[in-house]
Amino acid sequence: MSTIKDVAKLSGTSVGTVSRYLNGYKIKSINSEKIEDAIRHLNFSINSIARGLKTSKTFTVGILIPKLADIFSTHIIEGMERAFDEFGYSILVCDSRNCLEKEKEKLKLFKEKLVDGIILMPVEDSGEHIQQMLEEGMPIVLMDRLITNLACDGVVSDNVNGAYQAVEAIINRGHRKIGMIAGPRNIYTAKERLEGYLRALKDYNIEVDDNFIFYSDYTKEGGYQATAKLYQLKELPTVIFTSNYEMTIGAIKFLNEHNVAIGEDMSFFGYDQMELSQIIVPPISFVVQSMEMIGRKAAETLISRMKGDQTGFPHVNRLKTEIIVTDSVKRLY
Numbered sequence: 001m002s003t004i005k006d007v008a009k010l011s012g013t014s015v016g017t018v019s020r021y022l023n024g025y026k027i028k029s030i031n032s033e034k035i036e037d038a039i040r041h042l043n044f045s046i047n048s049i050a051r052g053l054k055t056s057k058t059f060t061v062g063i064l065i066p067k068l069a070d071i072f073s074t075h076i077i078e079g080m081e082r083a084f085d086e087f088g089y090s091i092l093v094c095d096s097r098n099c100l101e102k103e104k105e106k107l108k109l110f111k112e113k114l115v116d117g118i119i120l121m122p123v124e125d126s127g128e129h130i131q132q133m134l135e136e137g138m139p140i141v142l143m144d145r146l147i148t149n150l151a152c153d154g155v156v157s158d159n160v161n162g163a164y165q166a167v168e169a170i171i172n173r174g175h176r177k178i179g180m181i182a183g184p185r186n187i188y189t190a191k192e193r194l195e196g197y198l199r200a201l202k203d204y205n206i207e208v209d210d211n212f213i214f215y216s217d218y219t220k221e222g223g224y225q226a227t228a229k230l231y232q233l234k235e236l237p238t239v240i241f242t243s244n245y246e247m248t249i250g251a252i253k254f255l256n257e258h259n260v261a262i263g264e265d266m267s268f269f270g271y272d273q274m275e276l277s278q279i280i281v282p283p284i285s286f287v288v289q290s291m292e293m294i295g296r297k298a299a300e301t302l303i304s305r306m307k308g309d310q311t312g313f314p315h316v317n318r319l320k321t322e323i324i325v326t327d328s329v330k331r332l333y
Helices: 005-012 017-024 029-042 047-057 071-086 102-114 130-137 159-172 188-202 220-230 245-257 292-306
Strands: 059-063 088-094 119-122 138-141 153-157 178-182 213-215 239-242 268-273 287-288 315-319 322-325
Touching: 005 029, 017 029, 059 071, 059 213, 071 088, 071 130, 071 245, 071 292, 088 102, 102 119, 102 130, 102 213, 119 292, 130 138, 138 292, 153 159, 153 292, 159 178, 159 188, 159 239, 159 287, 159 322, 178 188, 178 220, 213 220, 220 239, 220 245, 239 245, 245 268, 292 315
Parallel strands: 059 088, 059 119, 119 138, 138 153, 153 315, 178 213, 178 239, 239 268, 268 287
Antiparallel strands: 287 322
């Protein structure tokens, strides 16, 4: 079984340098590369529990998301895992099942497992339990969703401008009756996307029709049911804007089941471009956010905090979004 001494000898560095690298300290990049090559060649592994006893670190990070089966969350985790791998951290991923009490339970579990830091996608705009952990010294980064009045690092997309640009593109194709399937009222992200929708209508002097706004859970079923309610209106909007990928799937399922031709009978604009855009005819218009980049930036922020850097706390990194407009939004003039 290989030892740190073996890694040091093969890499041409000192045992102290290897030790510093393994414990997350910054060393010269040329030495990092030599050590990484030696570790791979020797198939070297270090007992994280033993290391934790000596350094008060476990080199484990807790990741808590609302739903493990969610494609959006999966892509984010892929981005952060690559970043953590580079610094020798393992991740412990848990699912809060969109339940605040379950979220509190899982955060307590992370604490018992002695994780060095936590990345959290909160289920509600409620942060007393998170504030308590921050005060106890636990580094925490919020991901995708912020919490009102909570001073905490975060990495999110520019949700307001993403929704604004989508609605603006819809307006520029001649639409004035714009239906929106908004997310839960108690989730920060949903409130921001609704704000972008309302701001675009205001800027283009379009009166807001509250009957065209439907609130639902960030789920396929939520999108399906909201679309069903929309189709009970006496006067339909000419376009539907969904503000979450899962809701987008549900809404399209309803339209397909009821033989509604997207881009002809009803225009459509969704959120998060993934596999769906490749199999629907016409391809769906989407707000695109870099999911893997959200994960990587969240990981990099947490690593910095775990190393003791408190510069600019709290820091919120807002990542730009893009839009892709297709024939799913019909030109009315």
